[in-house]
Amino acid sequence: MAITREEVLHVARLARLALSSAEADRMKEQLGNILAYIKQLDRLDTSEVVPTCHAVDMGTPFRDDSVRPFGEKEEILKNAPDRDGDFFRVPRIIED
Amino acid sequence: MEGIPVHEWTLIDAARAVRDKEISSRELTRALLSRIERLNPKINSYITVLPEHAMRDAAARDEELSRGRVRGPLHGVPVGLKDIFCTKGIRTTCGSRILSDFDPPYDATVTGKIRDAGAILLGKQNMDEFAMGSSTETSWFGPTLNPWGTDRIPGGSSGGTAASVAAGMCFTGVGTDTGGSIRQPASLCGVVGMKPTYGRVSRYGMIAFASSLDQGGPIARTVPDAAVVLSVIAGWDRSDSTSVDVPVPDYLAATARGVKGMRVGLPREYFAGGLDRTVKAAVEKALKALASHGAEAVEISLPHTEFALATYYLIAPAEASSNLARYDGVRYGYRTDGAKGLTEMMSRTRAEGFGAEVKRRIMIGTYALSAGYYEAYYGKAQKVRTLLRRDFAEAFAKVDVILTPTSPTPAFRIGEKVDDPLTMYLSDIYTIPCNLAGIPGVSVPCGLSPDGLPIGAQVLGRHFDEETLFAAASAIEKEIPMPRVAPLEGN
Numbered sequence: 001m002a003i004t005r006e007e008v009l010h011v012a013r014l015a016r017l018a019l020s021s022a023e024a025d026r027m028k029e030q031l032g033n034i035l036a037y038i039k040q041l042d043r044l045d046t047s048e049v050v051p052t053c054h055a056v057d058m059g060t061p062f063r064d065d066s067v068r069p070f071g072e073k074e075e076i077l078k079n080a081p082d083r084d085g086d087f088f089r090v091p092r093i094i095e096d
Numbered sequence: 097m098e099g100i101p102v103h104e105w106t107l108i109d110a111a112r113a114v115r116d117k118e119i120s121s122r123e124l125t126r127a128l129l130s131r132i133e134r135l136n137p138k139i140n141s142y143i144t145v146l147p148e149h150a151m152r153d154a155a156a157r158d159e160e161l162s163r164g165r166v167r168g169p170l171h172g173v174p175v176g177l178k179d180i181f182c183t184k185g186i187r188t189t190c191g192s193r194i195l196s197d198f199d200p201p202y203d204a205t206v207t208g209k210i211r212d213a214g215a216i217l218l219g220k221q222n223m224d225e226f227a228m229g230s231s232t233e234t235s236w237f238g239p240t241l242n243p244w245g246t247d248r249i250p251g252g253s254s255g256g257t258a259a260s261v262a263a264g265m266c267f268t269g270v271g272t273d274t275g276g277s278i279r280q281p282a283s284l285c286g287v288v289g290m291k292p293t294y295g296r297v298s299r300y301g302m303i304a305f306a307s308s309l310d311q312g313g314p315i316a317r318t319v320p321d322a323a324v325v326l327s328v329i330a331g332w333d334r335s336d337s338t339s340v341d342v343p344v345p346d347y348l349a350a351t352a353r354g355v356k357g358m359r360v361g362l363p364r365e366y367f368a369g370g371l372d373r374t375v376k377a378a379v380e381k382a383l384k385a386l387a388s389h390g391a392e393a394v395e396i397s398l399p400h401t402e403f404a405l406a407t408y409y410l411i412a413p414a415e416a417s418s419n420l421a422r423y424d425g426v427r428y429g430y431r432t433d434g435a436k437g438l439t440e441m442m443s444r445t446r447a448e449g450f451g452a453e454v455k456r457r458i459m460i461g462t463y464a465l466s467a468g469y470y471e472a473y474y475g476k477a478q479k480v481r482t483l484l485r486r487d488f489a490e491a492f493a494k495v496d497v498i499l500t501p502t503s504p505t506p507a508f509r510i511g512e513k514v515d516d517p518l519t520m521y522l523s524d525i526y527t528i529p530c531n532l533a534g535i536p537g538v539s540v541p542c543g544l545s546p547d548g549l550p551i552g553a554q555v556l557g558r559h560f561d562e563e564t565l566f567a568a569a570s571a572i573e574k575e576i577p578m579p580r581v582a583p584l585e586g587n
Contacts, residue, residue, distance in 0.1 A: 008459070015417060015462040016424070016439070017455055018447040031573055034460055037518060038406045041476050044483065051478035055294050055308065055337075055534025056559055061337045075185075075201035079428035085254060088426050091550055093438045 003032050097206040102127040103264030104580040107173060107321040110267050114172035117161065121172030125154040125216050128174045132218065132265045135584065139241040141250075143179045144187055145219040150174060152298040153216045169324050171214030175403045176269035179220035179228060179310070181207050182301035186217075190303045191225040191235040191253075194423045194430045194449030204301025205333045206270055206312050213328040218266050222256025224433045224504035225451045226420065227277055227305045229253050229525040233514050234453045241510070242285060243582035244549055246508035251281030251523075257315050264581040268316040268325050272302060274309045275408055276502075276527025279539035282315050283502035283552025286541045286578055288322045288569065289315045293560050294534035295340035297326075298333035306415035307338075309408075309531040317580065319540060319570040323347035326562065342560055351570040356390035358568065361495030365401040366526055375551050379501050382553035385542075385575030386499070386568060394495050398487040403480050404529040405521060410464050410477035411532070416454075417461025423449065456517060481532050488533045488556075497568050498556040500526050502539040506549035508531035526554060536562045540569040541578045550578070 008028045012019045019027060070076075073086070082089040102124060105113070113119045129147050136142050157172040170586060182188050182200035184207075189195045203211070211217070224234040232240040232255030240255045242248040243263040250259040253320065254271030258281035261269055271278040273291035282289025290313045297312040312327035327348065328575050332341040367376065383393060425431035425445030432448050435441035450458070464473035491498060504525060513520040530537040535556055542553040553572060557565045 003463070007463075011463045011466060013443075014456050014466060016421075016442045016446055017450075018440075018443040018456060019455075023455075027456070029455060031463065033518060034409060034456075035463075038410055038473070041403060041406050041410075041480055044400075044403060044480060046476060046479035046483070049479040049482050051475060052481040052532075053478070055481075055485065055532065056340065058338075058340060060293070061305055063334060063337075064162060070201075072201055076200075076427075079198060079201075081425055081431035082427070090426055091435055091441050092437050 003028060003035060103131050104498045105267070106318050107267040107316060108324060111169060111171065111173050116167060121157045121216060122151065124172065125150050125174045128218060128266060128395070135263055135265060139243055139246065139259055139263060140238055140542050141222055141256040141263065141265060142176070142219040142236045143189055143191070143241045143256070146186065146217060149186070150216050150218050157214055157216065166214065168213030169328060170210060172216065173214070173267050174216040174218045175210060176218050176221045176257060176266040177207065178223050178254050178262050178271045179271065180223060180272050180303045181270065183207050183217070183220065184301070186220065188220065188303070189237070191223040191237065192450065192454070193236040196231060196236060196430060198428050200301070202301060205298035205335060206302060206329050209329050210270065220256055221260055224253035224255070225454050226303070226416070227253040227272055227274055227395070228453050228457055230276070230280060230520055231514065232256060232356055233510065234451055236451060239510060239533045240522055243584040245507065247509055249284070249509065249510055251284035251503070253277040254315060255281045257339055258282050258287055258289065258565050259515050261285070261287045261315050261317055262582040263584055268314055268321055268323070269313050269504065270312055270329060272310055272312045273531065274305050274412060275531050276524040278313050278315060279527050279537055279552070279554060280503050280524060284507040284550065286550030286582060287315055288319050288538065288540050289561065290311065290322050290326055290538045291491040291530065291536060292330060292562055293536045295338050295561065296330050296536070296562070298331070298336040298339045300333055300335035304419040306412040307419060308415060309412060318349045319566060319573045321346055323351050323566050344525055345563055347562060347566055350566045353563070354389060355386055355568055355571045358386070358391040358564070359394050359495040360391050360568070361396040361491055361498040363396050363398040363401065363491070363498060363500060363546065365398055366500040370504065371501060374545045375501045375505065378551040379499065379553050381576060382542035382572045383499055385572045387531070388575060389571045396491045396495060396498070398491060398529070400480065400483045400487050401529060404532060405525055406485055407477045407480045407484065407532060409460065409521060410473050410530045411481065412460035413457040414462070414464050414474045417458045417465065420454070420458055453517070485533045488535060492558050493542040496564055500554045500556065502526060502552035502554040506545045508553055535559055538565045538569045540572050542572055542576050542582060
């Protein structure tokens with residue numbers, strides 16, 4: 001199962017991963033090998049099989065939609081790479 | 097325990113000695129901290145060591161004890177945690193550059209439970225980056241070495257925890273297992289590792305890799321020690337909607353149940369060609385141990401076994417690519433310098449913050465989930481997963497447990513597989529089906545290879561039947577004694 005260099009770069013864009021040219025080449029080869037290995041699943045007829053959503057049988061759990069205040073705002077904000085008071089600061093969002 | 101060095105005590109003995117005031121928690125903690133100080137530069141099994149924090153907690157536990165208060169079964173006992181469990185105010189890295197300065201604002205449920213049981217946290221243990229790996233070589237903080245042979249990997253991804261337990265650098269540690277990450281390193285380091293049933297242990301505050309497969313569990317030097325720790329960390333949690341509300345039994349009592357009349361399934365697919373001869377011989381010894389205690393061997397088949405690895409390498413990366421989307425350099429973690437726009441900042445942050453294996457899995461997962469491919473890949477894998485679950489359901493109609501090797505080989509050499517992803521993935525071929533089916537599995541030492549490296553036997557069981565696994569593992573442990581700690585040179 002071959003994957004093209006263009007596909008690699010497209011997927012990298014979707015995943016927000018900047019790849020160097022050498023990384024893209026290596027990724028094309030390694031992803032191709034892994035996808036070729038995965039292709040063996042096509043040997044199984046699964047047309048009548050229900051997909052697994054949950055490995056252990058359980059219903060949908062419900063609970064009250066009750067508020068639990070988290071009182072330590074500063075504990076969260078102190079991890080910010082860049083902040084402005086109580087806001088997270090990021091570079092320009094609307095790019096040229 | 098007379099004449100046995102403190103670091104070689106079992107967790108149960110250490111806890112009793114503290115409770116009976118034969119030793120203080122401070123003495124116990126100091127002894128292990130000095131061992132870590134000496135050995136960690138050699139094997140790198142801890143990312144973060146917490147000497148002051150640990151000594152302060154030990155003093156508090158001693159003070160409580162002097163007033164007659166015992167918090168729980170781990171009162172005053174020093175333990176470690178894989179660096180995937182959030183610890184409030186204590187750096188939690190997940191083995192990654194992208195979280196290398198992250199101080200969680202809250203504790204994982206597992207962290208809270210071991211604290212509430214009285215444990216002293218010695219530090220945070222090394223791991224493959226985001227638990228993606230089978231050797232602990234993908235850690236941003238450098239590889240952990242195997243205390244049984246420092247030219248070898250300790251297995252992974254919970255390699256730091258398994259190596260620390262094996263080297264007497266903690267009495268137990270909690271690891272996580274998505275495709276074998278507790279059992280495989282336990283096997284390669286000669287210790288006991290239990291992956292509980294999916295939903296048995298809360299995943300709240302346990303950094304997510306593949307949410308439908310991840311499960312936390314104990315690594316310890318003996319089966320009863322592992323049983324005590326699972327009793328502490330198991331249980332329903334309102335903060336994890338996939339945790340299951342069933343009572344937590346007395347696992348320690350289960351270790352003494354015996355295996356008389358137990359039907360032990362041997363799946364022929366797991367013993368087929370390619371299995372290392374010494375591993376096969378050791379697992380046969382484990383079977384003999386069970387038989388000598390009255391268990392009965394039954395040959396079974398798990399016909400879809402050969403498809404498990406391919407299924408796993410779609411489901412796990414697909415879920416990982418979604419879970420790891422949160423690391424974008426905005427709210428916490430590493431951020432690149434000097435990016436002009438938001439998209440460039442995120443793309444470069446992720447490129448610089450993640451290592452090669454994590455990027456590979458994000459790429460596979462994103463590809464498999466992208467428009468036009470979902471049904472052919474992720475959808476297909478979820479259907480094959482149903483077939484694998486059926487295999488186990490049919491087998492457990494005939495047998496009580498299933499016995500297999502944990503790892504196809506003993507510990508391999510550092511660097512041997514790191515550049516060849518598919519070969520590395522094959523290290524988990526015997527452990528992966530268990531995660532896909534959500535069943536529990538335990539690895540217990542069952543011998544040494546001719547070069548003196550540990551080999552583990554894996555026992556698999558029915559959903560929520562960890563008790564039977566503890567009974568079986570205990571019988572194997574009784575018949576195949578192992579050294580108390582790894583024979584690390586110059587220790």
